[in-house]
Structure formats: C-alpha cells, structure tokens
Amino acid sequence: MSDLLLTGVTWHDADGTGHTGDVAVREGLVTEVGRVEDTEGLTRHDADGLTLLPGFVDLHTHLREPGREDAETIASGSRAAAAGGFTAVLAMANTSPVTDTAEAAERVLDLGRAAGLVDVVPVGAVTKGLDGHELAELGLMHRSRARVRVFSDDGRCVADARVMRRALEYVRAFGGVVSQHSQDPALAGSQACCHEGELSGRLGLPGWPPVAEAAVIARDAMLARHTGSRVHVAHVSTAEGLDVVRWAKAQGIAMTAEVTPHHLALGTELVAGYDPVFKVNPPLRPTEDQQALRDGLLDGTIDAVATDHAPHARHDKEHAFVDAAFGMLGLETAFGVVHDLLVASGAMSMADLARVMSTNPARIAGLAGHGRPVAPGEPANLVLVDPTATVTVDRDASHSLSRNTPWHGRTLTGAVHTTILRGDVTAREGEPAPC
C-alpha cells in the first residue's frame, strides 16, 4: 500500500458543495483534504482538472463464475469493474451452481478477495436454484462470512406472490432486501425477447408488454407494505413501472429502484436490425420510456444506476435473435454513458452522479465502507474522473472476457481516470492494476 497525495483535485461535500485542493490518503483512509501540510511519504498524483468521487457501487453485476468462466471470471469482471471506476460490485446469483447456499456465497467472496481489485459482494438467490418455489438458505447466507444482505433471482422474476411474501418476511429480520426482476412471466410468451410494441409487431418478435413490469412492481409494493420489508426494483425499464415506484414511495413503502445506463440511453429501435448485442432483459424501450427514466433518476424516484453487466461468450450471441443470450456489458462504460448523457448535458451535477452511482447503491446494499463522502477519516474507496476526456468505446479494448457491448464505436464525454480501493490504485486510465 502506498500513501497518496492527489493535488489540484475537485471534490464535493455531502451537501454537494464543491472544493478544489489536495487530498491525502494514508493507510487506506482519507486523512486530509484541502491543504496538506505534511507530504512526507506520500506519492504525488497530479489531479488537476479531475474530480474525486466516492468509488462507484454496482448493485447489479453478472460475473459468470462459477459455471461460465469462458464468458467472465470474477478476476476478469473485477478488472472491468476497476477500469470502470467501481470499488464494489454485487455479483448476481444466477451462476452455475446458483449462489443459494452459504458456501457458494463465501466462494464468490473469496474469489473476489483473491482478485483484490474491487469488493465483490455476493447476492444470494431468493429461491433454490432460482426455481421460484422453495426459499434458498437466506439466513445462512446472511450469517456466512459473505454477510449476504441482497437477495435476487435476477434473470427470473419471483413470480409466485406467496414465495415473494415469505422471502420479504424472512429477510426483514436481518435487514435484508429482495432485488426483484419485475416481470410477470404469465404476461409474455416464453420466447419474449424485446419490447412489445409496433416494432416488435413488425419484426415478428414476441415481446414483453410494459404492464408485465408494472404489475409485478405494484404487487411487490403491496407485499412490502404488508410485510414491512424492503423491496428493490432491479433495472426498471418502463414509464408505467416507474409510476408505480413513485406511488409506492409517496405511500412511504420501503421500495428502492435502479436503472441501467442502457435503459437510459438506448431505444428499442436498435433491435430493428436483429443484432443480438441489443437483446437484453428487460428489453430496450421506446424513447418516451427513456425520457421518463431520466426524469425519474433526476427527481429521485430512481435511487441508483446499476449496470446489469452481463457478459456472454460470442457464440451465445450468434444465434437467431430469439435464441441468443440476453444481456450486455456495462461496467466499463457506465460512468461515461451517465456522464455524457446527464452531466455533460447539464441535467445532473457531478455530486448527483456520485449519489446515484455510489452513495445510494452503497446504502441500499448496506455497504458501510463505500459511498462515503470525501472527508478525513473516511475509507479511501474513491474514483478520479476526467469530465472533459472523450473516449470512443472499443469493444476489443474491454477487460471483460466478452465483447457484447452495445456502446462499441460511440464517443462519450467523461472518463474514469483512477480507481482507488482502500488506498490502493486498482486502475489507472483504463488499465487495471495486476491482480
């Protein structure tokens, strides 16, 4: 561990007030901000023009290990996360085997620690094998070394209301949260693969109607109220779904929500060429939904941006559209997309970005050491970003093992410069430190 001195850097207080000066990091903690008197033993980093934010926290990452190490490993996903400015990622449970036991959760935790570039926080399955019927060992996962707090059958919806109710009642006891993939499977065919609307009608592709999302969010809101427990809406994608979240929050129901960069910025029209790189679940939606989601993020209805980073081996994407795998890469591009779309355009401040990409997701996941303000005594889980850099995304430059990025060839304003995990530089200018 080397101690750092970041000079000429801009940062924000918890209330959003901006400052420019020097920041010292010693033994994994921020020790001084503003003027650093004693620079003895500090490695100096010129951060003129850069902004220091709390390290990003991704509530929704698929790392594919164990089971599909050809698509991603915990180590490769950690490299991508560090390059993308993340200091913590929640690794979804839909691996093979599924993370539905304490042992499985600890194994993910340990592999993450071994890689050492980002805190890999396992998400536990809600039901055994994601089968939707029997509860997984929620309590044992929580009591394990992994301290699992977030549970999700992501990829599948916990469709059975009785199972969802029991899960909520159960996790309430230890302050857990269920992250729901809100999508009523009965409201769409098993082959659904895009947004249901005019385009899907023309393309002859079976789609998901927005009501399939909104109906489950509404049900879960009522269940959360009934159980007094917490529900997190994963990757909300529709204006209708968002309206229900807004209503639930107004009712005082303990509901939080995340949105992905791709649902904010990419529209369903991209599916017209049948390129499976744009096949994702939930699907890309029309412009009106994108606009509603941006508004929802700005007004606080949506708490967090989460990537739903979903690497897939090339051959799993080279099927007919309806047969190809769901998902797209997101860890390395999330900051650039959100910054380019919302901060560079003036809709959102950098402090707001820190709130939705770090503070709020850390709070939702119960991660005490992440999403903290830049202040003396706080853990040095930080990211330096360059708001003026422009980057053209090149899928072949990705640190993921997979190449399924929908952003290939796009130029984004704003880039991650340096990622710092407990005082260690884990990535610099897009290059992760060796594991």
Next chain:
Amino acid sequence: MRHLLSSADLTRDDVRMLLATAAEMHEVQRRDVKKLPTLRGRTIINLFFEDSTRTRSSFEIAGKWMSADTINITGKGSSTSKGESLRDTVMTIDAMSVDCVVIRHMASGSAHQVSQWVDASVVNAGDGTHEHPTQALLDAYTMEQRLGSLEGRKVAIVGDLTHSRVFRSNAITLRTLGADVTLVAPPTLMPSGIGTWAAADGLTLTDDLDAVLASGPEAVMMLRVQRERMSGGFFPTPREYTVGFGLTRDRLRALTAANPEAVICHPGPMNRGLEISADAADAAQSLVLDQVSAGVAVRMAVLYHLLAGEEAAA
C-alpha cells in the same frame, strides 16, 4: 438487388420487374424443355431449418430450371443457446463459396442476420413470424393474373395476423402495388402495435369479416390458423373462430353476391373447415392451385435477378 430479406426491400419498379419476369418464366414452364442456361455454374443452397416441402421444392425446381446447382440442407433446430450457433452453421456453408443461400428458419430476423455474415446472396424463404417475401410476390402475381393491376383494388387479409409472415410481406407488397388493404382478425390475433402501424402504412383494421365481405373486395386472403395456436388462449374454440373469421359457405355466398369477380387466396396448407370451408377452397374463384403453380415462376424471377446480373456495382 443483392439479397431479398423483406418485402420492404422492393420498390414498386422492383416488384413490377419481378412480376414481368415471372410471367415469362411461367411461359417457359409450359414448354417441353423447361430448362434455361441462365444460372449455369451458380450454386444455390436451400437451407431449411423448418419443414416446408412446398416452398423448398419450388425454390429447388426454380434453381434447377435455370441450370443452377441446387443443394438442400436441412438445418437442425437451434432453439437453445447450446450447440452450434446459427453463425457457425451458415459460415460452414458460406465457406463452400456458394452464390446464394435460400433460408427458412423458425426465428424472425434470421435471414437478416445471415445476410450480415455471408458473402452469398440471401433469400428469405420465411423467417419465423416476420416475413416471407417470395410468397407475397407470388400472391400478387396470381391476383394480377386474374384481376389485372392491383392499384386501388380492395384486398382483405383475414386470420392470425400476429403469427403470420405471409400477412407481413403481403401487406407491404400489396401497398407497394397500390392496393387497398383491410386486415381482419380477432383482437387477440392482431400484432402488437398494429394501431400505429396500420395508420402509418395505410392499412384498415376491423374484426367484422361480414362487413368486409359485403363491401365487395376484389380479393380475400385467408391465413392459416396454426394448430398449436388453437389451445393457446388466442380464441376460445375452433368453432368460435370459424363462426367469427372462417370463410364459410354462407360467407362465400355473401362475397360472391357482393362481388362476383372476387378471388380467394390461401398460402396453404389449408385447414379445411376451420379458416376456409371446402366450398370456398374449391370454388371457381379460388386461386389456391394457381398460387402453387406461380411459386416456381416467381422464385425463378427472384433467383434470376439476384444471381444473373453483374456483381454488386463497385
């Protein structure tokens, strides 16, 4: 024209040229020697992932009658992400330097995807519930043989629109030719977003078949109801479907009364007694057999225009 993937790829002039060529090819079929040397040395692969004796054999005959080498390959289903990918399958075929891949696949968009991967010309011979452009051409050809120009003619397309690639291609080609198209289906078998789609494309929507027949359309196209849809909750019972949307004997009479010249099409195979009664299928105004006979001529025309001309302009 390098590929034929969607009926929307064809301008009105393209359609006119293809239909004019098909008419000459149809003449050739009446000769003793049907074989033309036009595509000598060209190789056409019929890559069929889905059974279709009718379409596959008509493409095969079309190729052979123009002296192309035609090879049939039956692809295995690729409904899972396991096993060989679609791209691997077609790249293996493309590596044999073929000139044309005629593809039938159960997945919508597969022909588009394949056209991005291979050097060969690609003809969409039916992709899932998306399109079937050569079927639309042969339907237009058959109707024009009886009706003359379709400009301003009233054509009704009746049945399971949601799952019909025949409907999607026909709606486009018929509009390209200036026909007045009315879609008739129960609400559960109308494709998603059909309201804005119909408004944009100038299609009329209704669920009242009797009113449409009474208006005296020049052509009525009955779509096949897939057996597997009957229990899918799209409509209560086959009987209820027939009462609402079948071309029954009574409706045939009503159609003939409203327009004695009206013709009846069906892309086949027919479910007699469900969407079309035996009387209607075998009526003098039924074009069902003409459609089959036009199939080869139209596919010859398509293969000729895709494969005979100069290589894609530099």
Next chain:
Amino acid sequence: MRADDTLPPAGAPRTVMSETDVSRALRRIAHEIVERNKGADDLLLLGIPTRGVELARRLAALLHDVEGADVPVGELDITMFRDDLRTQPTRAPLRTRIPATGVDDQVVVLVDDVLYSGRTIRAALDAVADLGRPRAVRLAVLVDRGHRELPIRADHVGKNLPTAHTERVMVRLSGVDEAGDSVTIAAGETRAGRPSTPGGAR
C-alpha cells in the same frame, strides 16, 4: 475555332441506309428467303426483340405480297441464354411467343437488326434448340457490321457495313422508334454482344 463551326461535331451520326434503302433491302431478303426455301412452305420467322420482331413482321408482309403465303411470325427473347449476363444489370426478359405450329420440322428464319459479334445469335440458337427441333435454321439481318467472335454468318444480309470497333451502328424503325426507318453510324464504342434495346446502339 470559327472554321470548325462548319464541321459536324465528332461522333455526329452519318446515315448509311435511308428509308428507301431499308425497304429495298427487306424486299430483296424476302425474295431470297423464298428462293432459298423453294417457296413459303414450313417457313417460320422468329424475330429477336426488339427490332428483329418488327423486321420479321415486315418480312412476313412482304412474303405475303410475293408468294401470297401467310408465314407465321414469332418472337424469341434470348435474355436468359446470354453468355454475358454477369457483366451487366439484369432486366426483365422480353416476350417469347412461338406460333401454334411450333418449331419442330419448320424452317426457322431468325431475324435481327444488326449482326456483330454473333453472340446474340449463338444464344438464339440455344433458345431455339430448347423449343424443339427445326428442320433448318437460317439467319436474316438488316446489317452485318463484321467483327464476329463466333463462327456464325448470316444467310440473308440487307447491307454489309464495314465498321470499326470504335463506331456505333444505330437502326431506327418506324413502329418501334419515333423516327422513320434509317441506319446510321457514329463514333463511340459499343461493346459487342450488347442486347438491342429500344433506341440502343449496336
């Protein structure tokens, strides 16, 4: 520069056959056909679109005048038999219409406007062979401009016209073209074997 104004511009067409010349040549060809065939029995004229069809019709009318015979006329499109399909954009084939007599055991006279490389006639022979087995096939052309690329010659020629490759021969026929009958020659290369299109050059 001023002196040049009086000269025709480079490539300006020069008339080599007038309307009278065309009509005289056709009359002679009609006579030759009958003489060669010893009458009009079993004759079948097949015009190659577009102008060959018009010429075949005119020959049939002349044969009627000469022999009082009704010689059937057909149209033979050779598009699908061409050997240069790959070098040009496709176009819809033109009509092929064979009279009810068929070609079997008939004396088929192929009729075209200009004989050049011989490739059109090669394609026409293939097309005829697919239609049946004529007793004989003969060839009548209005103009033979030379430069053969195949061992093909015409039996009946309206006019032998020595040309350079760099010249174009244009046949205009009333009934097909707007102007009256004429054959003109102009500078400007035309590739041999191009199909004759309305107003096109050979």
